[in-house]
Amino acid sequence: MPADQTPDPSGGDKISFRDVKAEIRRRIERRIWGPGDLVPGEIDLAEDFGCARATVNRAMRELTEEGLLERKRKAGTRVRAMPLRQARFEIPLVRAEITAMGAAYHYALLSTQTVPAPDWLRDRLGLRAGARALHLRCLHSADGRPYQFEDRWINLQALPQAETADFALQGPNEWLVQAVPYSEVEISFLAAAATVDVAAALGIEPGEPTFTAERTTWWQSRAITHVRLSFARGYRMTTRY
Amino acid sequence: MPADQTPDPSGGDKISFRDVKAEIRRRIERRIWGPGDLVPGEIDLAEDFGCARATVNRAMRELTEEGLLERKRKAGTRVRAMPLRQARFEIPLVRAEITAMGAAYHYALLSTQTVPAPDWLRDRLGLRAGARALHLRCLHSADGRPYQFEDRWINLQALPQAETADFALQGPNEWLVQAVPYSEVEISFLAAAATVDVAAALGIEPGEPTFTAERTTWWQSRAITHVRLSFARGYRMTTRY
DNA sequence: CTGTTTCATATGTATAGACCTAAGCAGAAT
DNA sequence: ATTCTGCTTAGGTCTATACATATGAAACAG
Incomplete structure (x- = not known):
């Protein structure tokens, strides 16, 4: 620090x-x-x-x-015999991250769909069978180049107003921040091979290594949303301490 | 938090x-x-x-x-209008990380070599032309399975005693911690395609997505060491806040 | 109307003093 | 030897008070 x-x-x-x-x-x-x-x-x-x-x-x-x-x-x-190495990462909104680089931010909603939550999601969020979820796919760009692909699921039981919200102009992240004030979050980072749709959205080859973040958010012990963020080629998350 | x-x-x-x-x-x-x-x-x-x-x-x-x-x-x-999302990651020594999972830790030194620092390293650490560096390659395993491949460079100008240290039994990380008490660190995380030697060490296919950390360490404004850590398939860095 | 000064105020920090609580230690009881 | 019991100690926190400092806003000057 x-x-x-x-x-x-x-x-x-x-x-x-x-x-x-x-x-x-x-x-x-x-x-x-x-x-x-x-x-x-x-x-x-x-x-x-x-x-x-x-x-x-x-x-x-x-x-x-x-x-x-x-x-x-x-x-x-x-x-301490062995000083605790700890790093703190700020997780900014994509918009802030992009504009901070001095690039033009652009957001596009690729698809919206209300569907029964798939098993892995029900498991992750603790939803009962047959629960419905809102599935969004979005692309965030910097200076016209794809920067981050967002694959988001929102629990409609916990946040029914999401179904009528308009995500064409405002990204779900920003909408959620104003809808749910403060929350418990689990975040993980991993390296994944780009799936076909991720590759298509980001303009890379399927199978390419992709820096990926997965975040699940709860509010008062209720699961709200789960998101998978895939970053463009060459992305690094850096910090000093 | x-x-x-x-x-x-x-x-x-x-x-x-x-x-x-x-x-x-x-x-x-x-x-x-x-x-x-x-x-x-x-x-x-x-x-x-x-x-x-x-x-x-x-x-x-x-x-x-x-x-x-x-x-x-x-x-x-x-x-705060937009609560600052920040995550704190503890960066434990591999040994601690592995034993905390209840697995048996094993360390192996794959190669040691004293060489003139390559250009990219000289650039990264701010070394003058012709500076020598110690290059180490190590493997950290959990229950006999490769867990992390460590590709480390140590600045011999700043730490001449590294040349005579024995890294066969003790990993360079642990040696460095006791040799250099407290330091300035820049760390970044990225997704990389496994190179041939990384793949060989970790037992994966070349080109496979590999979660990678790069860390450069300074002590009193002098660069000490640079390390690239490649994690086994499926690795996730996770935290809650 | 714009730049400058003054003033009030909310936060930032230091201090002395008090009490609480965890936990190391020693001696007593088993 | 082992367990129990209390004493003592070092950190953990609260209080009341005082002063420092940044800064918004109002008063003032040009």
Whole structure:
């Protein structure tokens, strides 16, 4: 995780929790406190740094959150023997992703269909037999070139208003965000061979490796939607930390 | 992000920042505070909830961190119109990943070679012409089945001790973690067609879609290592939030 | 009408003090 | 030796208070 973005308030005289974080980081990087070592308690550090315990506490709490420290009551705080490598990916809406690249965003609805949910979908979303689902296929383009193919299923039991919504102009993702405020999500990434229709939509060869994301969304324990996103050739999901 | 893991301290009488978080979450989910709305100030909320401002502050700070709120001084706090979808992936060592599945971990070093860094690598790591690099190829297996093929390059200028290290028993990843404490990382995920040697190592067909991670690591602005990890057929990287 | 200054205000953070709680440890009881 | 019991300790959190800082908005100047 990058350093905090607030500018260095080094003019100030009081010690900030940021200063404490930075100093602890430094001591870990320089191996002054080696992996697995027990670090001094909050009270001692507060005294060393000339600040309140709460300040040290916040610094250490955040460093723990970032994977550098391990804390346990009574046992004290230790430098993680093996720093937790964690990456955070922002999952923007396609529109935002494309316009952020400075490209023109274009959306097209390829097909809509209300059908009985297939078995694998019923299984995935926990629907009863015979449940109906809305099946959408869309294409998102950047500067006229296919960027992402969206294959979406919406649970009509949970979201009946989806059946009458118009997805010709607004993508289902954007419609859903305004229809369902906040939700539990399971997302996975995988490499898949392009199926015939994915290949046709993206303008690639069937069987080509395709970076794919699958996302299932629940709201208050009810499955709302399942989507499979297939990205154009050469797509990379990148982050720094 | 999942709810905090600490057990509900509902026996307590004082209001916890967790309670405040949960209640604010509820109000957002139930649309009591709709997207884009300005929410009451910390002082008002503290009064409402019957707790100190610091408690409300922590609750709102964390919700902001989690992408549900937007805060600006003087302007106040708003519900994010479009909640920031962010996923955090833990990048465990392969060993941990495999043993966590309950499978037996096995590591094999396929080849080691000290060579002049190829152009693409020099470019990637910012090395000068003629710089030497250590090139390793390894296979990580789960219950005897290939799981991940590792194609790693180590900058010998930055880490000369790598040349004499023994990677026959310990994987380069684990060696590096103990050699370089904490580092800046760029990681990307992509779908690639298996090259001949990747396919041979993983026991798949050349050209098969392969989930691939590429990671470059710096320490104090010096490039340390670049690695390309190719995962076995069917691999998925999954998370919930 | 536009650029500048001032002011009020919401958030951001530091502090001292208090109490809670998990958990390591030691000594007692079995 | 093993289990139980309490003491002690380090972190976890809340409170009340104070000051810092960014910034929207209003007052003001050109």
